[in-house]
Amino acid sequence: MKIGQLAKSSGISSSTLRYYEQQGLIQASSRSGSNYRQYTEQDLSTAKFIKRCRDTGFSLEEVSELLSIRADKANYVCEDAKQIAEQKILDVESKIQQMQQLLNTLHQLSDACCGGVESAEFCRILDTLEADSSANKENNQ
Amino acid sequence: MKIGQLAKSSGISSSTLRYYEQQGLIQASSRSGSNYRQYTEQDLSTAKFIKRCRDTGFSLEEVSELLSIRADKANYVCEDAKQIAEQKILDVESKIQQMQQLLNTLHQLSDACCGGVESAEFCRILDTLEADSSANKENNQ
DNA sequence: CTTGACCTTAAAGTTAACTCTAAGGTTTAT
DNA sequence: ATAAACCTTAGAGTTAACTTTAAGGTCAAG
Numbered sequence: 001m002k003i004g005q006l007a008k009s010s011g012i013s014s015s016t017l018r019y020y021e022q023q024g025l026i027q028a029s030s031r032s033g034s035n036y037r038q039y040t041e042q043d044l045s046t047a048k049f050i051k052r053c054r055d056t057g058f059s060l061e062e063v064s065e066l067l068s069i070r071a072d073k074a075n076y077v078c079e080d081a082k083q084i085a086e087q088k089i090l091d092v093e094s095k096i097q098q099m100q101q102l103l104n105t106l107h108q109l110s111d112a113c114c115g116g117v118e119s120a121e122f123c124r125i126l127d128t129l130e131a132d133s134s135a136n137k138e139n140n141q
Numbered sequence: 142m143k144i145g146q147l148a149k150s151s152g153i154s155s156s157t158l159r160y161y162e163q164q165g166l167i168q169a170s171s172r173s174g175s176n177y178r179q180y181t182e183q184d185l186s187t188a189k190f191i192k193r194c195r196d197t198g199f200s201l202e203e204v205s206e207l208l209s210i211r212a213d214k215a216n217y218v219c220e221d222a223k224q225i226a227e228q229k230i231l232d233v234e235s236k237i238q239q240m241q242q243l244l245n246t247l248h249q250l251s252d253a254c255c256g257g258v259e260s261a262e263f264c265r266i267l268d269t270l271e272a273d274s275s276a277n278k279e280n281n282q
Numbered sequence: 283c284t285t286g287a288c289c290t291t292a293a294a295g296t297t298a299a300c301t302c303t304a305a306g307g308t309t310t311a312t
Numbered sequence: 313a314t315a316a317a318c319c320t321t322a323g324a325g326t327t328a329a330c331t332t333t334a335a336g337g338t339c340a341a342g
Contacts, residue, residue: 004288014289015331023329034338036289048272056250056270057243060329066270073261081266082256089247096240099233102198106230109197115223120214125222129197129207131189145318155319156301164299175308177319201299 003028006039010047017047023060025050025067057088144169147180151188158188164201166191166208198229 007014020026021037026046028037039047049070053063062084069076112124120126148155161167162178167187169178180188190211194204203225210217253265261267 002289013331016329018291019330032289032338034289036338045272049270052270052272054329056246066267069261069264070267070270073264073267076261076264077258078255078261078264078266079258081261081264082251082254085247085251085254085266086256089244089251092240092244092247096237096244099237099240103230103233103237105197106226106233110223110226110230113223113226114219115227117218117220120210120217120219120222123210123214123217123219123222125219125226126207126211126214129190129193129211131186131193143319154301157299159321160300173308173319175319177308195299 001039001044002032003037003039006044006047009044011051012047020050020060023064025060025064057092058084062088142180142185143173144178144180147185147188150185152192153188161191161201164205166201166205198233199225203229 001009003014003017006012007017010017012020017026021028026043029040029043030038032038046067050063050067053066054060058066065084066081069081109125109128112128114124142150144155144158147153148158151158153161158167162169167184170181170184171179173179187208191204191208194207195201199207206225207222210222250266250269253269255265
């Protein structure tokens with residue numbers, strides 16, 4: 001099949017597929033006489049695998065690693081694959097924690113304000129964002 | 142004070158302060174004879190306000206809005222400020238939900254795999270990422 | 283035989299929020 | 313008087329993962 005068909009079947013756009021090729025994630029099995037990329041059903045499986053990985057939150061770099069393992073299972077062990085997943089879990093957990101922290105701060109901010117049509121002259125949100133007060137939780141990285 | 146001093150006092154680097162100026166967030170009150178930016182204590186307050194906003198998760202665009210309100214409180218109401226905070230809360234909550242969803246998927250993935258030094262031949266992670274199976278939660282946007 | 287839908291490449295644009303570089307001017311301390 | 317530590321600008325580079333553009337080649341239908 002040609003790239004447009006692969007795009008439709010895999011849910012990855014043609015230009016993204018070309019980009020992935022450039023990034024070394026997937027190659028066309030061959031080229032037609034007119035230099036069109038030609039893909040096989042196997043390529044479609046690979047494309048779908050990539051799509052799944054992306055939907056699962058893996059970066060292109062991680063997808064690359066997973067593809068390497070997938071392409072040569074005999075020379076890898078479960079540990080290799082699981083390690084990638086676990087690292088990702090740690091990443092996501094850490095991001096969630098950060099965002100939870102942020103959410104707390106935001107709630108404090110919002111809750112402090114009446115939200116009415118009173119002049120913002122004494123708005124607690126603005127006051128809280130002024131640096132003189134305390135309660136700075138250091139959301140830096 | 143000069144930009145380096147403001148940078149130290151506010152926790153925003155000099156180049157970032159210049160960038161913020163370019164983005165319309167903060168201006169030097171004046172320029173010295175040698176064209177150096179000169180900042181006042183008021184400017185420092187503004188810089189700290191911006192820092193607080195950023196640490197609280199607001200985008201530069203949102204910070205701009207907050208600065209507008211802050212600069213002209215009489216012509217804004219609490220509602221205006223609170224709206225920004227509440228919108229941000231919704232954004233963050235939505236992102237957290239997405240990440241939680243992702244985390245679930247990742248846990249399923251990880252839990253399915255023994256993680257041992259067995260060949261990856263039958264690794265459940267790879268199997269799960271193959272597109273033929275079900276359980277696709279559509280983590281697309 | 284031409285229109286429209288496809289395909290090709292290389293390169294630039296997008297987003298956000300910076301950071302860095304180059305090439306130079308100023309200030310301060312010794 | 314000279315070196316270090318500051319300051320200036322404009323513009324380019326960074327990151328990730330694409331998307332868009334330009335300029336062109338191919339193919340099937342009517």
